[in-house]
Amino acid sequence: MSFISLEFAVFLALGALVFQLARGPWRRLVLLLLSYAFYLTWNPRQAVLLLGITVAVYYTAKSMEKTASARGRLGFIALAVAGLLLVLVFFKCAGLFARYFPGRAGGNVLADVVAPIGLSYYLFKLMGYLLDVYWEKIPVQRSFVSMALYPAFFPQILSGPIQRAGDFFTQLEKIGNPLPDDIVTGLRRILFGLFKKVVVADHLSAMVDAVHANPAGYSPLELLFGGYCFAFQIYADFSGVTDIAIGIGLLFGIKGPENFNMPFFARNIQEFWRRWHMSLTSWLTDYLFMPLRFSLRGLGAVGLSIAIFVTMLAVGIWHGPRITYAVFGALNGFYMVVSALTLKKRNDYFQKRPLLARLRVFAGPLLTFHLMVVALILFRANSLPSAWVYLTHIIPGFQSAGISTFRFDRALLHTRQVALLLAGLSYAAMESVNWASRQNVWAARFSSAPWFVRWTAYYVVILIIACSAQETRTFIYAQF
Amino acid sequence: MTEAEIKQKLTAIFRSVFDNDSIEISEATTAKDIEGWDSLTHVNLIVAVEKGFKISFTTKEVMALQTAGDLMRLIASRCN
Numbered sequence: 001m002s003f004i005s006l007e008f009a010v011f012l013a014l015g016a017l018v019f020q021l022a023r024g025p026w027r028r029l030v031l032l033l034l035s036y037a038f039y040l041t042w043n044p045r046q047a048v049l050l051l052g053i054t055v056a057v058y059y060t061a062k063s064m065e066k067t068a069s070a071r072g073r074l075g076f077i078a079l080a081v082a083g084l085l086l087v088l089v090f091f092k093c094a095g096l097f098a099r100y101f102p103g104r105a106g107g108n109v110l111a112d113v114v115a116p117i118g119l120s121y122y123l124f125k126l127m128g129y130l131l132d133v134y135w136e137k138i139p140v141q142r143s144f145v146s147m148a149l150y151p152a153f154f155p156q157i158l159s160g161p162i163q164r165a166g167d168f169f170t171q172l173e174k175i176g177n178p179l180p181d182d183i184v185t186g187l188r189r190i191l192f193g194l195f196k197k198v199v200v201a202d203h204l205s206a207m208v209d210a211v212h213a214n215p216a217g218y219s220p221l222e223l224l225f226g227g228y229c230f231a232f233q234i235y236a237d238f239s240g241v242t243d244i245a246i247g248i249g250l251l252f253g254i255k256g257p258e259n260f261n262m263p264f265f266a267r268n269i270q271e272f273w274r275r276w277h278m279s280l281t282s283w284l285t286d287y288l289f290m291p292l293r294f295s296l297r298g299l300g301a302v303g304l305s306i307a308i309f310v311t312m313l314a315v316g317i318w319h320g321p322r323i324t325y326a327v328f329g330a331l332n333g334f335y336m337v338v339s340a341l342t343l344k345k346r347n348d349y350f351q352k353r354p355l356l357a358r359l360r361v362f363a364g365p366l367l368t369f370h371l372m373v374v375a376l377i378l379f380r381a382n383s384l385p386s387a388w389v390y391l392t393h394i395i396p397g398f399q400s401a402g403i404s405t406f407r408f409d410r411a412l413l414h415t416r417q418v419a420l421l422l423a424g425l426s427y428a429a430m431e432s433v434n435w436a437s438r439q440n441v442w443a444a445r446f447s448s449a450p451w452f453v454r455w456t457a458y459y460v461v462i463l464i465i466a467c468s469a470q471e472t473r474t475f476i477y478a479q480f
Numbered sequence: 481m482t483e484a485e486i487k488q489k490l491t492a493i494f495r496s497v498f499d500n501d502s503i504e505i506s507e508a509t510t511a512k513d514i515e516g517w518d519s520l521t522h523v524n525l526i527v528a529v530e531k532g533f534k535i536s537f538t539t540k541e542v543m544a545l546q547t548a549g550d551l552m553r554l555i556a557s558r559c560n
Contacts, residue, residue, distance in 0.1 A: 294542050
């Protein structure tokens with residue numbers, strides 16, 4: 001059952017009601033049952049796998065705690081992390097393997113393997129939990145109900161955010177009925193998430209799909225426009241589902257971590273990655289980058305570059321075993337290494353030139369945005385050759401004969417003027433709300449406005465969502 | 481080394497790594513309290529501490545650090 005469906009709305013309303021009625025430790029049990037009920041609607045067999053992995057992790061952490069020798073504990077953690085990674089690689093790569101070795105023994109079996117829903121999200125949660133226990137950052141979780149709820153927590157299982165175990169368990173221990181303020185904030189976040197998805201993202205998708213289906217058939221201007229649109233689409237889509245996930249969590253007394261902080265205003269690539277898919281990048285920073293960087297500290301700048309590059313490559317490959325994702329990661333690794341190695345020099349340079357520094361305030365975010373547009377074209381492309389065609393044809397002079405550089409054919413782009421206007425306006429509205437909600441003054445002003453002002457605003461948003469709803473597409477990040 | 485000596489020497493290292501002479505550290509100081517203390521500079525800090533105190537840490541020890549107090553205790557356990 002998808003977040004955007006009538007069944008889910010009913011499930012959510014009933015679930016919230018039962019949760020309100022539950023008391024004490026029963027709340028956790030209710031949440032666990034709701035989470036598994038939700039997961040079972042997707043696939044019962046995959047729920048058995050989730051439960052099995054949870055049991056294994058639960059007992060691994062307990063046994064690791066009892067092991068006295070450092071070597072023994074290292075053995076436990078190494079085996080456990082390798083095991084979880086193996087599960088991830090098996091399910092994500094089975095299809096790929098079957099395609100390269102057709103007809104071989106097991107090939108047909110592998111072709112039928114489907115990656116479980118939310119696998120990348122819940123395995124990363126569990127791996128983080130085990131490493132935190134190993135590094136003695138958090139105590140072992142004694143309650144099996146809490147342990148099982150952590151990876152399965154239904155608001156977060158489809159598309160994250162990847163909440164840390166320590167944060168989740170701390171909130172779970174003192175979980176009570178959600179405060180009225182949290183319920184209002186939660187419902188507002190859900191509404192805002194729906195707006196981002198249904199009004200902004202879904203209206204950009206037809207055109208993005210069109211240019212990527214045949215990049216050679218479009219003019220440089222159209223391709224550039226398609227590149228911008230995909231950046232806005234994936235941002236609205238993914239931050240929309242995150243808003244919905246955080247909003248639902250708030251209805252059940254759990255505050256999930258933020259995933260986005262207006263990333264397209266980042267002044268450089270490093271800042272961009274601190275503001276985009278934050279729960280994944282901070283996870284990879286803590287559990288991959290830091291240990292790697294520390295182990296390679298003797299190598300100086302070379303060690304730093306290797307650690308950054310490997311981490312960014314992991315960001316790409318986390319999305320799945322596709323060459324376009326790997327190249328997306330590698331390109332970002334290249335951006336990040338160059339940015340990290342030159343940042344101090346750049347800062348010194350601009351400090352001595354105040355006029356240029358003022359220009360940098362605008363040029364920095366603009367350049368960063370365009371570097372990401374290029375990377376995201378690779379991310380979205382149907383194949384690597386197709387990405388190559390896209391990226392070369394975007395440069396004037398490479399376009400196919402007969403297509404003028406500045407052609408902008410709306411019919412060809414599958415977009416009507418009014419839809420484009422709506423998408424543009426709603427994107428601007430979305431970023432304005434994003435900005436305003438970060439300013440305490442504006443957030444307080446809205447909360448203290450007369451009820452009819454607030455309710456008019458809610459109804460207008462609901463009306464816009466209802467009017468612009470087309471056949472809803474699944475969330476982009478639900479496939480990872 | 482006494483606790484005070486460790487703190488004094490560590491403060492000097494913090495000031496040099498983060499290029500800010502007004503840094504004061506306490507038991508509860510975390511990365512949030514010091515400008516520029518992020519995942520990239522954290523290892524620079526650790527390397528400077530290792531050199532300054534002529535000690536060496538394991539990955540596990542470094543990953544467990546959460547506050548400047550943790551770091552001071554770790555240094556003390558090595559130097560004494």
